[in-house]
Amino acid sequence: MNPLSSYFDVAILKPDMSEKEVMAAAESCLPYQPCAFCVRPSDIPLLKPLCNEHRIGLCVVLGFPHGSQLTISKVDEAKRYISEGVDEIDMVCNVGWVKSGEWQKIREDISAVSSFTRPAGVLLKVILETCFLTEVEIEQLVNICVTAKADFVKTSTGFNGEGAQDEHVQLMVKTADHRIQVKPSGGIRSKARAQALIDLGATRLGVDFSSIPVICGDAKPVKNSGY
DSSP, rough: OOGGGEEEEEEEOOTOOOHHHHHHHHHHGGGGOSEEEEEEGGGHHHHHHHHHHTTOOOEEEETTTTOOOOOHHHHHHHHHHHTEEEEEEEEEEEEHHHHHOOOOHHHHHHHHHHHHHHHOOEEEEEEEGGGOOOOOHHHHHHHHHHHTTSSSSEEOOSTTTTTOHHHHHHHHHHHTSSSSEEOBBOOOOHHHHHHHHHHHHHHHHEEEEEGGGHHTTTSSOOSOOOO
C-alpha cells in the first residue's frame, strides 16, 4: 500500500457517470486501499457491498453541491444515509447563509445533522467551499463546526474555484487547533501536492478517482473534471 493512500477519500462524483463507470472507477482504486469512497447518494447500494468486502469506508455527499437545502431536508438525508449503512457524510455548508452572516442558522444546520451522525458513529465532514470565503468567514466557520460537533472541515466540493489552496488549509488547521480535523479537496493531482497538504496538517485528502494512480506513481497525469 502506498503511504499516501490511507489519506485518500476517493471522489466518484461526476454527474454523468453510469453505474458501470462508477463501479469501474471504484475497482480501479482498490489496489491502493484508500480510506473511503466518496459517492453520490444513488450509488450507496451499488458500492456498499464492495466497500464491505474490501474494508473501505463508504462516504456520501449531503446537500450537494450547493448546501442550500432546508435543514429538515438535510436531516432527512442524513437519517436515510445512516440507515443505508454509510460510514461518513460530507455535508455542504449553506454558503449563502455565510455571506449573509447568518451564523446561528449555520450552527443549527450543522448541529441538526450531527445530532444523528454522532450517535450512529458516522463521521461528519462539513464542506466550506473556501473559494467563496474571506479569512474571517473561514475562521468563523471552523469554530462553528467545532461547537456543532462535526468531525472534519473540508475545503471544497471540487466543482467550484481552484479547490484546496495552501493559505486556506493553513488557516483551517491553525483555527482548528486539534479540535477538529481538516480535509483539503479539489485540485490534488500529484504526489508532491498531496504530501504538501499532509505536511500542512491535513488528515484526509479528497482526490478524484482518476488522479489516484498518478499520485501513487503508476500513471501519467490525465485531464479530468477539475476535482
